[in-house]
Amino acid sequence: MKEKKDSLTYKAAGVDIEEGYKTVQSIKKEVESTFDSNVMDGIGSFAGMYALAGYREPVLVSGTDGVGTKLEVEFAMDRYENAGIDCVAMCVNDILCHGAKPLFFLDYLACGKLEAEKAARLVKGIAEGCRQADCSLIGGETAEMPGFYPPGKYDIAGFAVGVVEKSTIINGSNIQEGDLLIGLASSGVHSNGFSLVRKAVTNYEEKYNGHIAGELLVTPTKIYVKPILGLLTKLPGAVKGMAHITGGGFRENIPRMFREDFTAVIKKGSWEILPVFKYLMSKGISEEEMYNTFNMGIGFVLTITPEAKDAVIKYMENIGIKATQIGIIKKGKKGICLE
Structure with a gap:
């Protein structure tokens, strides 16, 4: 009689979906603390929805960025929350250059092995950055990629969308000598x-x-x-x-x-x-x-x-x-x- 082999599982391959569920539950309050009245759906949907109202000629302004290798220093100093703030700052400060008010933010977190506590601290920092920028954290993605990222290593990036009235866009077109x-x-x-x-x-x-x-x-x-x-x-x-x-x-x-x-x-x-x-x-x-x-x-x-x-x-x-x-x-x- 042939011996029955153990079935191959996602967890055995290095991805623990239970840790992902734990992360979502631990960040829910932080994420919802950034919502304003224009957010149309809560955490866990397939996409974030945001109602745009109160503008005559709205122009959407977008930007994306990451934290780069500062992450290594932040993790070495156990400052995971700081990395989240940095991620938001790098995006919202860019779109601000055209006079745009940030409306909402999405994050992307990648790692080799997800640790719910560390991931939650990163998202806590993102939520704090969003509160400082007065924008809503309406979605994100956490990618666990065993064999691609070494254990303990995380990468983080973000995407911000803002709005400005077409008539008040700042683009440097009226700069002149003596300014x-x-x-x-x-x-x-x-x-x-x-x-x-x-x-x-x-x-x-x-x-x-x-x-x-x-x-x-x-x-x-x-x-x-x-x-x-x-x-x-x-x-x-x-x-x-x-x-x-x-x-x-x-x-x-x-x-x-x-x-x-x-x-x-x-x-x-x-x-x-x-x-x-x-x-x-x-x-x-x-x-x-x-x-x-x-x-x-x-x-x-x-x-x-x-x-x-x-x-x-x-x-x-x-x-x-x-x-x-x-x-x-x-x-x-x-x-x-x-x-």
Whole structure:
């Protein structure tokens, strides 16, 4: 008589669907805390639905991004929630550059072996990011991929959709010579350049001026949505262009505001360089490379009319955001000039 073989199961192949169910149950309250009255269905549906109302000529604005290799540092420092905030920030700050209000967000989480507790912490951070951005987390995907991702490794990405009235889109088309550049303080390195960071920093427990290096590095990306949308309402027409300082630092991102050939003349020393950037420079990264890779303490840049300068700076500082004139727009080759 032939011996009966054990049947092959999904769990035996490395995917535990029970852990997935546990994750969904543990994140339900966090996800629902982001819902507004326009969300039309709850967690668990095949697709998220969001009603669009109250606009005359709505233009949908979308963006997608991930956290990149900052994840390695965050996981090493046990800061899973921070990774979730970063994921939201990288998407919503991008669509904000055109004056769009984020409406909803979707996340994608991939791993080799799902651990419900860690996955729930990641989603908890995503929900917190959505609350900071005043948008709803209406869906997502958790992919368990044994043999593809090593155990303990997670990747996370997101997708945001926002809306702006066609008549109020900010695209830099009316920027002119003499307009001012206002920099808004960052919270730290944010979520780009970490392949270079990880090359330079090999001990996250190392001390620098009383700080633990890893703690400086994992500070979540600042979400600028509420401050900027408030400013656009308070001072209509004052802001002509906006740039989110992400990968490529100053040199790549600031010129993305311009429709014509302008030079952004940036005055170094006009804002505070945060300790984390001084720490990275102490590791042998040149100043030029720093400005080409990181935000250097300025996470978001506005191009404004000169007459709006005092009002813009005062508005931001009244809500706790350090704002500084960091430069001016001049006619010339499209790009930046650091002085």
